[in-house]
Amino acid sequence: MRAEIYQHLKADVIDAGLCTHCGTCVGLSRGTLSMQRTPRGPLPTPILGRDVYLDPIAYDACPGRGVDYPALCAWYFDRIPSNWLMGCYRGLSLGYSTIPEVRERASSGGLITQSLVYLLKEGIVDGAIVLKHGWPEPWLSSPVIATSVEEVLEARQSVYIPTPVNTLLEEMSTFNGRLAYVGLPDQVVSLRRLQQLEHPGALRVDYVLGPYVGTMMYLGAIESYLRSHGIKGLEDIVSLRYREGEWPGSLHIVTRSGRVLQSKKFYYNYLIPFFITTSTLLSVDFTNELTDLSVGDAWHPELENQGKGYSIAVTRTEKGERLIHAMQQQGLVHVEELTIGDALTMHGHMLDFKKRGSFIRADLRRMVGRASPEYGYAPEKITIARKMVEVLIVGSFLLAGTRLARRMLEWFPVDVMGMIFERVRRSWKRFSKPTKRRGLQDQAYVRIQHASAAQVENKLGMQGSSDAHGTKFEKSD
Numbered sequence: 001m002r003a004e005i006y007q008h009l010k011a012d013v014i015d016a017g018l019c020t021h022c023g024t025c026v027g028l029s030r031g032t033l034s035m036q037r038t039p040r041g042p043l044p045t046p047i048l049g050r051d052v053y054l055d056p057i058a059y060d061a062c063p064g065r066g067v068d069y070p071a072l073c074a075w076y077f078d079r080i081p082s083n084w085l086m087g088c089y090r091g092l093s094l095g096y097s098t099i100p101e102v103r104e105r106a107s108s109g110g111l112i113t114q115s116l117v118y119l120l121k122e123g124i125v126d127g128a129i130v131l132k133h134g135w136p137e138p139w140l141s142s143p144v145i146a147t148s149v150e151e152v153l154e155a156r157q158s159v160y161i162p163t164p165v166n167t168l169l170e171e172m173s174t175f176n177g178r179l180a181y182v183g184l185p186d187q188v189v190s191l192r193r194l195q196q197l198e199h200p201g202a203l204r205v206d207y208v209l210g211p212y213v214g215t216m217m218y219l220g221a222i223e224s225y226l227r228s229h230g231i232k233g234l235e236d237i238v239s240l241r242y243r244e245g246e247w248p249g250s251l252h253i254v255t256r257s258g259r260v261l262q263s264k265k266f267y268y269n270y271l272i273p274f275f276i277t278t279s280t281l282l283s284v285d286f287t288n289e290l291t292d293l294s295v296g297d298a299w300h301p302e303l304e305n306q307g308k309g310y311s312i313a314v315t316r317t318e319k320g321e322r323l324i325h326a327m328q329q330q331g332l333v334h335v336e337e338l339t340i341g342d343a344l345t346m347h348g349h350m351l352d353f354k355k356r357g358s359f360i361r362a363d364l365r366r367m368v369g370r371a372s373p374e375y376g377y378a379p380e381k382i383t384i385a386r387k388m389v390e391v392l393i394v395g396s397f398l399l400a401g402t403r404l405a406r407r408m409l410e411w412f413p414v415d416v417m418g419m420i421f422e423r424v425r426r427s428w429k430r431f432s433k434p435t436k437r438r439g440l441q442d443q444a445y446v447r448i449q450h451a452s453a454a455q456v457e458n459k460l461g462m463q464g465s466s467d468a469h470g471t472k473f474e475k476s477d
Contacts, residue, residue: 005054006033006046009062016371018064019043020186020279023143023164024194027201028058030170041162041218041277061193063186064279066373069289070447072189075196076290077316084377084445085344085351087289091315092343093324094298095335096308107158107243108297109311111333112182112209115293116152118327119180125206126177130155131163139222139237143168145175157243158211161219162277166190172201180207184216185285192290207319210288212296212312213280214350220406221275225251225268228410228417229261247309248297267418269425273400274409281361281397284375286347286354292320299346312343344441349429352436355443356382360390380444385435 006025013019021041026033032050035042046052059065073080077088086092096109102117103110116128130152131141143165146152165187172179181191188210194202223234236255243249243265251268253261288294291314298310313335315321327333344351359379362372399405409417 002053002055003051005056005059006044006052009044009054009059012371013062013064014043017278018282018371018373020064020283021162021164021277022063022184022187022190023167024061024063024169024187024190025054025058026164026167027169027172028055028199029053035164035167037219039218039220041279042164057194057197057199060197061190063190064373066375067189067193067285068376069189069285070376072192072196072290076192081289083340085287085355085441085443086314086340087285087287087316089314089316090318090321091313091324092338092340093313093315093335094310094338095313095324095333096310098332098334102153102156103309104246105153106156106309107211107249108247108295108309110156110309111293111295111311111313112211113152113156114327114332115207115209115323116146116180116182117149118323118330118332119207120147120149120152124178125180127175128152128180128182129165129168129172129205130182131159131165133157133159133241134239137234137237139219139234139240145171145179157241157249160217160242161222162216162279169194169199169201172204173199175201175204177204179205180209181205182209182211184210184213185283185288185290186279188288188290189285207293207323208291209293209295210291212287212294212347212350213283214286214353215272216277216280217271217275218277221271222253224274224406224410225261225263225271225414226253228412228414231255231259231261246307248304263414263418266422266425267415270417270421273397274406275401276397282358282365282373284354284358286350287314289316292317293323296347312338312346314343341441348437348440352440355379356386356436356440357390357393360387361394364391364394374448376448377445378448380446383435383439386438389432389435 009025023035025044026035030053032047032052033044034047036045070080073088079088081088095111097103097111097114099114102114106113119125120128127145127147129143130146132144132155133141135142141159141163145168146155165183183191188208191202191205237253238256239254241252244252248265250265251263287296294314296312298312303310313324315324324335328335356379360382365372
């Protein structure tokens with residue numbers, strides 16, 4: 001039966017192109033699976049010479065199959081969101097770390113790093129699950145349990161390629177102490193489901209923190225960027241940072257010859273349409289809705305002109321609120337209250353991309369016979385105009401993702417491509433804004449049957465949860 005679990009996972013998720021690269025199944029495989037690099041991101045693969053062992057909870061907690069968000073929110077928060085764009089929350093604020101060493105080298109305001117430093121120094125946790133940059137190769141990052149402030153500080157900044165954090169589950173199970181955990185939305189919801197199922201490693205986590213996540217890219221984006229500069233392969237990289245320097249930061253690569261390649265964040269974003277991951281196209285969770293504290297860049301013209309780094313902080317639980325308040329009392333962070341309207345406006349484009357666009361993209365996949373994840377809820381109604389805009393977006397991604405388009409991309413200077421992309425991006429946002437923003441904050445959602453729960457029950461004999469199809473939620477705040 002344990003080997004059959006992997007076969008179900010392979011058929012329903014991996015071969016279906018739905019793997020989110022979270023690493024959960026590898027972390028639960030007792031060393032019989034490993035994440036292997038492929039052009040479509042790292043994928044769980046049997047280790048030669050070993051019989052695959054996989055607990056049934058690996059299938060149940062796989063975010064690639066889909067996540068029953070209403071059920072999981074009801075379990076963890078004891079309620080469902082009043083606003084499905086933001087998820088469950090208790091407080092919203094604009095802030096940053098007051099410690100220059102933390103803020104200046106963070107992706108935005110340094111609130112996640114500052115939180116981890118505080119939790120470790122106060123002895124509230126004994127370790128923090130973070131990414132170690134430049135390991136095992138200079139162009140990669142890997143999850144580790146940091147037990148010192150120095151290790152946490154080294155883990156600052158974002159990573160924009162899939163990195164399987166939940167491969168650490170076995171190590172988490174044997175860790176002697178309490179943990180804080182930093183993860184992306186798919187990794188976090190998988191962890192929460194494992195906590196619900198009382199997995200020992202997941203239960204060692206007391207604090208869950210995470211960034212907002214819009215889009216991720218396959219590692220091929222970095223390889224393409226190198227080739228555009230006349231560099232043949234990843235092996236020439238000595239160091240790589242995605243948000244180096246003053247906020248919002250720059251892609252910063254140092255090669256073995258000492259050459260430094262650097263592009264502003266909004267310039268190297270030109271790579272996104274060509275190498276965007278399938279999982280971020282299908283994910284409906286932008287604000288990391290199952291954390292205790294989630295953090296995003298505070299995109300506002302006045303703040304962007306100031307530089308330095310500002311963050312939106314979303315406290316979702318009482319412990320998240322206590323954490324922010326305690327750091328504020330000690331003068332470690334500066335925070336000021338933010339309204340829900342301002343918080344949503346700062347990310348209106350990406351919220352629409354996730355909270356309407358992802359549902360449309362999933363439906364388009366189903367129309368052509370491809371599997372798509374389900375989330376236990378969906379928009380009650382989306383206008384034809386908005387659907388047509390999404391068809392254009394999907395068409396552009398399909399075209400950009402072809403081998404020919406990716407190769408043609410490398411014929412043009414990076415700076416030229418960056419400037420063209422930024423201008424096209426701004427023009428597209430102006431053109432599509434009336435349709436993409438219209439009715440977004442008033443969007444109604446309905447509860448739908450989470451078919452994946454029945455799938456688990458049928459295949460594995462485990463009980464899932466579902467409600468009647470089409471039950472309407474109360475209107476969002």
